[in-house]
Amino acid sequence: MEPEDARLIRRALDRAGLSIKTGAAATAVIAGKDGVSAVALDDGSEVACQMVCIGKGVRPNVEFLEGSGVAVDAGIVADRYTACNLPGAFAAGDAAVTYEPVTGEPIMTALWTNAVEMGRCAGLNMAGVKTAYTGTFGILNATQVADEPFVSMGVVHTAGGDYEVHRHETDAAFHKLVFNPAGDRLVGAVFVGDITNAGLYRYVIREKMPVERFKRRLIDHTLHYGHLMRINPLSRIY
Numbered sequence: 001m002e003p004e005d006a007r008l009i010r011r012a013l014d015r016a017g018l019s020i021k022t023g024a025a026a027t028a029v030i031a032g033k034d035g036v037s038a039v040a041l042d043d044g045s046e047v048a049c050q051m052v053c054i055g056k057g058v059r060p061n062v063e064f065l066e067g068s069g070v071a072v073d074a075g076i077v078a079d080r081y082t083a084c085n086l087p088g089a090f091a092a093g094d095a096a097v098t099y100e101p102v103t104g105e106p107i108m109t110a111l112w113t114n115a116v117e118m119g120r121c122a123g124l125n126m127a128g129v130k131t132a133y134t135g136t137f138g139i140l141n142a143t144q145v146a147d148e149p150f151v152s153m154g155v156v157h158t159a160g161g162d163y164e165v166h167r168h169e170t171d172a173a174f175h176k177l178v179f180n181p182a183g184d185r186l187v188g189a190v191f192v193g194d195i196t197n198a199g200l201y202r203y204v205i206r207e208k209m210p211v212e213r214f215k216r217r218l219i220d221h222t223l224h225y226g227h228l229m230r231i232n233p234l235s236r237i238y
């Protein structure tokens with residue numbers, strides 16, 4: 001999340017009694033004979049502690065493929081049908097490089113929902129049912145932080161980008177919608193506090209639906225499943 005989108009989360013964490021430092025990197029773990037005592041930061045300060053937990057991203061275990069001929073670019077490269085460059089080989093999940101449906105760029109994510117969808121698609125293709133993978137959202141987080149539910153999907157980092165961005169914040173909820181430069185497609189969304197109908201927004205983004213008929217409802221957060229069913233009665237929304 002961009003800092004101005006994360007204010008409610010930040011407030012919830014502050015209220016939960018956590019002290020959060022952003023924009024600072026750890027440079028050393030300080031330990032003596034009794035174990036760890038502090039972490040040194042690059043701003044010269046130290047944080048006293050008895051335990052250190054590290055979360056620094058995800059890297060797939062693909063070293064075993066060296067020399068196999070399987071194309072690897074950080075992860076295993078999969079095409080639109082989850083197939084690798086070698087016949088009969090497929091890739092899915094955290095280890096696979098697939099594509100982002102909004103930008104079309106290659107992407108790797110480490111999310112269970114994506115792994116399940118991709119795995120299902122790879123399974124169908126392995127069984128001979130040619131099935132295109134609908135793509136992995138660059139960011140699709142749905143979780144709860146200090147009692148604050150939040151969802152983020154599609155393009156959410158907009159600083160410096162050419163997007164039409166709508167933000168609406170109350171004391172209890174924050175909604176951010178990101179449209180393409182032409183303003184006729186929804187490409188990203190962030191909801192904090194109130195995540196009602198997030199699945200609907202996900203559908204609109206993923207299907208690249210032209211939004212002119214219901215854009216106001218999207219922005220006002222009054223769109224519901226009935227509206228979309230009326231626009232596209234054959235849509236499979238989940």
Ligand SMILES: Cc1cc2nc3c(=O)[nH]c(=O)nc-3n(C[C@H](O)[C@H](O)[C@H](O)COP(=O)(O)OP(=O)(O)OC[C@H]3O[C@@H](n4cnc5c(N)ncnc54)[C@H](O)[C@@H]3O)c2cc1C
Binds near residue numbers: 064093109115
């Ligand atoms: C602490 C933690 C919290 C997470 N929280 C969330 C969350 O809240 N929401 C969410 O969406 N996702 C979350 N994830 C990510 C989610 O777990 C993964 O995206 C998902 O499990 C990926 O599924 P996968 O089948 O691709 O890989 P995995 O589940 O990692 O399965 C890969 C399997 O391959 C095996 N393997 C590895 N190398 C080899 C080899 N050479 N030969 C044979 N087998 C091998 C591994 O042992 C493993 O069993 C979390 C992950 C972690 C670690």
